[in-house]
Amino acid sequence: MSSSPTTDQKAERKRHHFVSVTYLESWVDEMGKLQAYRSDNPAEPLHVGPKNTGFEKYYYSQLREDGSRDNDSFEDLFGNVETRWPMVLEAVDAGAFDPNVLHWLYSMLTMMRTRIPAARDYNEALMALETRTGFKVLAEMGKLPNKLKRYEDELDTVEVTVNRQRTLGTMSEDMRRFADMTRRLGFEILSDDTGTDFITSDNPVAYFDPDDRGIRKPYIENTKVELYFPLSPRHVLHGANRLKRFGPIPRFRKISDRTKVHAINRITSRFAYRLAFAGDRSNDDLIQRHAATSPVLDADVVRKPGKIEYHIGHRFAARPVLPKFRPEACEDDLYEEDFRP
Structure with a gap:
């Protein structure tokens, strides 16, 4: 006879969704499924439920000092925001916000810019x-x-791998920088009155310089910024510096x-990383x-006497x-004495 699992024996969380299931549920059809377009095979979208897409096993897991694995801390953090999302959508449908609901809207906005593979791959590549x-x-x-001298003549080509867990530590700084940028913006909720649905993706927060008409460079944070974040097939959050004059509460x-709907969908599809999503x-x-292209790392290394400068940003490319980081294939650990003459 098997006993019921206790709190200490709760089921291990394996599927870590980098796109919130609750968020994607707005795009499902009468069968409870949506179209999931994989960037490496977009001609054959998958007709799946939100729970069966936009995830990776143990994507937010952390190794503890004792060697055990923490699968829950980040999932709990994200879940705290996701459970409030239906409340946000109700406010959007009603056309009225209060400060508490706005907090959860902007929390989801920040989370969907910083937790996703596009952001973590960027930091890993850097x-x-x-x-x-x-x-x-x-x-x-x-x-x-x-220990590394045998690579001396191939430092331009030798494979450099990064423990992806390290990119979990960059999310808090990414969130801070993103929040600083959004404080310069005003917001509005755009409601589609044409019957043409908005699409979304696994990288749904798109922003750029509005004076860059062709959006040659994504994620530019100059004086002017234009931002779009699909909330549902009928609504998209729009941010811009010029909207600041309307006050802290988004207008509708x-x-x-x-x-215009097509133009926003084109922006969303350009910023998509691994996946794009639609209701039909x-x-x-x-x-x-x-x-074929997404926002990726764009970096120039400038060597100057006594220092190295990294000029980093984004560009649209493959x-x-x-x-993949494989600890067993890495060199032995380096210590201070390894760098002494």
Whole structure:
């Protein structure tokens, strides 16, 4: 006879959703499913339920000092926001916000910019670049540790892997920077009055310089910023500096022009990373047209006497294939004495 699991024996959380199930539920059809377009095969979208897409096993797990795995801390943190999402959508449908509901709207906005693979891959690629550059400098100075000297002539090409768990530690700083940027913006809720649904993605928070008409560079944080975040097939959050004059509470405005809805969907599809989502197949062509590129790391390393400068940002390009971190294949740990003459 099997006994019921106790609190200490609760089921292990394996599927960590980087796109909230609650968020995606707005896009489901009468069968409770939505169209999930994979960026590596956009011509054949999957017709699946929200629980069966937008996840990766143990994506937010952390190793404890004793070697055990914490699968729950980040999931609990995100779940605290996700459980409030239906309340936010009710306020959107009603056309009225109170400060408490606004808090959860902006919490979801921040979370969906910083928890997702587009953000974590960006940070992983940057960490790898910094590691490679640092060891190239040590090699030029003749201070490369003996354990790594066999790589001295191939530091431009040798595979550099990063323990992806390290990118969990960058999320708090990413959230702070994103919050600082959004404080310069005013917001409005755009409601589709054309019957043309908004789409969304696994990287649904898109922002850019509005003077960059072709959006050549994503995620520019200059003086001017334009931001879009689909809330449901009928509503999208729009942010811009010029909207600040309307006050802290988002205003509500209807869109009666199909070309405007199409333009927002085009932005959403361009920013999509691994996945785009829709309630039907009416945006197949649009999603497929932009599936090959996404916002990725754009970095220049400038060497100056006594220092290294990293000029970093984003560009639209093919998604990086990041090498998987395998501890068993890594060099032995480096210690202070390894860097001594």
